[in-house]
Amino acid sequence: MDAPTERRPVVVADDVHVEYKVLATGKKPGAADSGRRLMQRTRSTRTVHALKGVSFKAYENDSIGVIGSNGSGKSTLMRAIVGLTPASRGSIYAASRPSMLGVGAALIKDLSGERNVILGGLALGLSMEEIQAKYDEIVDFSGIRDFIEMPMRTYSSGMTARLKFAIATAKDHEILIVDEALAVGDKGFRDRSEARIRDIRDNAGTIFLVSHSMRSIQDTCNRVIWINKGTLMMDGTPDEVLPEYAKST
Amino acid sequence: MTLADEASRAGLHKVGGRPPFGSYLRQVWERREFIYALARFRVEAENGRNRLGMAWVILKPLLNAGVYGLIFGLILSTHKGVDDFVPFLVIGALMIEYFSTCLTMGAKSITSNAALVQSLSFPRMALPLALVTQRLLMFIPTVGVMLLVAVAWGNRPTWEWLLIIPVTVTFTIFNTGVTLITARLTVHFRDMTQLLPFISRFIFYSTGVFFSFEERFRDHPTALEIVAFQPLHEFLTLGRTIFLGGPQYEVEPKFFIYSTVWAIVVLALGARFFWAAEERYGRTD
Numbered sequence: 001m002d003a004p005t006e007r008r009p010v011v012v013a014d015d016v017h018v019e020y021k022v023l024a025t026g027k028k029p030g031a032a033d034s035g036r037r038l039m040q041r042t043r044s045t046r047t048v049h050a051l052k053g054v055s056f057k058a059y060e061n062d063s064i065g066v067i068g069s070n071g072s073g074k075s076t077l078m079r080a081i082v083g084l085t086p087a088s089r090g091s092i093y094a095a096s097r098p099s100m101l102g103v104g105a106a107l108i109k110d111l112s113g114e115r116n117v118i119l120g121g122l123a124l125g126l127s128m129e130e131i132q133a134k135y136d137e138i139v140d141f142s143g144i145r146d147f148i149e150m151p152m153r154t155y156s157s158g159m160t161a162r163l164k165f166a167i168a169t170a171k172d173h174e175i176l177i178v179d180e181a182l183a184v185g186d187k188g189f190r191d192r193s194e195a196r197i198r199d200i201r202d203n204a205g206t207i208f209l210v211s212h213s214m215r216s217i218q219d220t221c222n223r224v225i226w227i228n229k230g231t232l233m234m235d236g237t238p239d240e241v242l243p244e245y246a247k248s249t
Numbered sequence: 250m251t252l253a254d255e256a257s258r259a260g261l262h263k264v265g266g267r268p269p270f271g272s273y274l275r276q277v278w279e280r281r282e283f284i285y286a287l288a289r290f291r292v293e294a295e296n297g298r299n300r301l302g303m304a305w306v307i308l309k310p311l312l313n314a315g316v317y318g319l320i321f322g323l324i325l326s327t328h329k330g331v332d333d334f335v336p337f338l339v340i341g342a343l344m345i346e347y348f349s350t351c352l353t354m355g356a357k358s359i360t361s362n363a364a365l366v367q368s369l370s371f372p373r374m375a376l377p378l379a380l381v382t383q384r385l386l387m388f389i390p391t392v393g394v395m396l397l398v399a400v401a402w403g404n405r406p407t408w409e410w411l412l413i414i415p416v417t418v419t420f421t422i423f424n425t426g427v428t429l430i431t432a433r434l435t436v437h438f439r440d441m442t443q444l445l446p447f448i449s450r451f452i453f454y455s456t457g458v459f460f461s462f463e464e465r466f467r468d469h470p471t472a473l474e475i476v477a478f479q480p481l482h483e484f485l486t487l488g489r490t491i492f493l494g495g496p497q498y499e500v501e502p503k504f505f506i507y508s509t510v511w512a513i514v515v516l517a518l519g520a521r522f523f524w525a526a527e528e529r530y531g532r533t534d
Contacts, residue, residue: 009259014252055252083265084367084531092264093256097370105364110294119290122283123369151297 010175010206011058011081011098015090018051018076050076052230053090063207065217065238067245068227074210077227078177081208098175099124103168113139113148113155113163120167134170141196142166143189162189169196176200177208194220214242267527274520276372284375288382310391313346314339314398321459330464332497339398340492341458341485347388348424348481349449355380355428356435356445359530366531373530374523377432381425385417392417399492409500412491416505419512420484426515429523436530456481463497477504480511 022045051073058064068074079085081092082100106123107116117138121131139145142163144155152160178197197220201207211217217224217238224241226233228248234241267273277284296305318335321327328334358377359366366373392413400406435441457465462482466472476482483504490498 009255009261012252012256012259012261014256057252057255079367079531081264083370086265086528086531091253093253093261094264095259095261098264099370100368102368105362105368108290108294110297111290115290115293119286122280122286123365123371125280125283125371128282 007059007061008095009057010060010062010095012093013054013056013077013081013090014093016051016054016077016080016087016092017049017089018073018080018085019088020048020050021045022048050230051080051087054227054230054232055090056225056232056235058206058208060205061201062223063201063209063221065221065224066208066210066227067212067214067217067224067241068233069249072227073230074227075179076230078179078208078210082177094175096174098177099171099173101168101173101176101178102164104164107152107164107167109153110151112151113142113144116152116163117148117167120164121170124168124171126171131170138166138170141169141192158186158189165193165196169193169200172203173200175206175208177210179210214246218242265528267524270521270524273372273374273524273527277374277378280371280375283371284379284382287375287379288386291379291383292386306387306390307394310343310346310394313342314394317342317459325459327460331461332495333402333404333493336395336398336402336404336493337461337489338459340395340488341456343388343391343395344420344485344488345453345456345458345481347384347391347420348427348484349453351381351384351424351428352431352449352452353442353445354384355424356431356441358428358432359436360439360442373527374429374520377428377523378425381421381428384424385421388417388421395488395492402493404492404494407494409491412500413488416484416487416491416508419509422516423480423484423508423512426512426517426519429516429519433523433526436526452481456485458485461497478507480508480515483508483511 054073054077066074066078076085078100080087081094082098083092084100103120103124106120108119111119117135118128118131121134121138122128126134139148142159142165144159144163147155147159152163155163194216197207197209201220209217209221221238223236224238224245225235226241226245233248234244268276292306293303296303299305301308317338321338322334328338331337355377358380359373362376366376396406396410431441431445456479457476462473462476466476486501487504487508490500
């Protein structure tokens with residue numbers, strides 16, 4: 001490596017644009033539109049420019065809070081980092097494949113918790129042996145051992161969220177993206193999950209935390225990226241960015 | 250120094266973008282446990298809330314066979330000149346059912362799993378493959394039903410019956426190829442899901458499920474030669490000739506060769522075609 005003061009970048013976003021083409025039904029309301037034309041059906045494709053040239057560098061052991069109002073492009077940026085939504089222009093470079101914390105979509109509600117631990121683990125890319133080795137740890141962390149044989153549809157939303165979190169964090173991640181995951185469960189579980197996130201951050205390296213909770217960003221992040229309408233507004237320490245963000249809203 | 254230079258100097262790789270075909274297939278192979286678990290658990294979940302549970306895997310094809318037998322055998326009497334019409338019909342109907350569920354449900358295997366595709370990264374081919382595996386798991390008991398019906402109509406098991414195993418393998422390969430093609434097409438044109446039930450109906454009525462091509466076109470040797478190249482006709486005929494005895498049901502060795510070639514070609518094309526749009530599947534438009 002170079003000088004010890006220079007930290008190694010692990011994620012680099014280079015002028016990332018994301019555009020969607022959506023088959024729009026209905027029409028844009030405009031001053032001239034009224035009466036007869038309201039009944040006409042228009043089916044035109046509309047281009048949504050979700051990210052308009054975002055660039056930043058994330059270093060090892062950074063934990064970066066990502067803030068912005070709803071629809072500002074936070075989630076799109078995260079999906080672009082993971083490679084789920086390819087950039088239309090620009091590129092994202094990463095030291096290893098970043099992963100998003102979340103496994104909910106892979107689970108089947110009609111199956112027992114036990115089956116879902118296996119399915120979720122496999123979906124995350126764990127092997128059958130790894131899942132068997134971690135099974136007890138996952139179940140104990142979720143705190144629903146008594147209900148693990150029951151179908152997941154019978155769980156309360158809190159129980160479901162805990163199980164999902166427990167499965168999702170069973171895998172070790174080098175670069176991890178957490179999208180509003182801290183706000184689940186009761187007080188006890190929230191404390192445990194925040195501790196787990198800090199663990200992951202210490203072991204992992206780099207973490208992106210998308211949240212609307214300024215408190216949890218202040219607590220866990222050393223850096224904040226503020227996205228607004230697809231552009232990067234500010235990038236700096238929480239003490240610099242959060243007050244500016246609070247002023248704008 | 251640009252960001253791209255800096256990234257490459259730090260040894261970073263570009264995210265996204267599809268891997269070359271060979272390593273893509275290797276990634277799919279590494280996910281085989283996931284594919285199998287997804288398929289098996291979905292079969293379980295599909296039947297888990299029914300009182301009779303997994304018994305429906307057998308009951309459904311039996312009931313289907315009963316309905317087809319009643320309509321085509323008794324009411325429409327399409328059985329002219331066909332020996333052992335009921336097993337003829339049941340084997341044909343159950344085999345075509347395997348194909349058409351792959352065709353219509355496989356087409357939705359990406360679009361109906363949009364949430365999964367957008368939240369986890371794995372080679373997307375796992376989803377259509379899981380669907381075919383799921384249908385295969387449900388097809389295996391229906392082979393048992395075919396066997397039962399064949400025995401009930403006075404056929405006795407022979408070593409020839411074991412040939413159903415290679416036929417099931419090639420049929421599954423063929424269905425996989427078709428599923429991969431329709432899965433990608435549906436991502437580009439959602440309208441496919443409206444169209445496919447009709448295509449599947451058309452195939453059902455035109456493939457000779459409830460009538461015999463050989464009888465119907467007895468005086469048109471050219472038509473019969475053309476039909477011999479229709480892959481589904483080949484699979485159905487193989488299934489029937491394996492289980493049923495008598496002069497009408499001699500196993501045609503050439504159908505083994507034709508259908509295997511079909512299966513391999515369709516799978517190769519399908520895999521290639523599906524892979525080429527790998528980055529496209531995660532997009533929400």
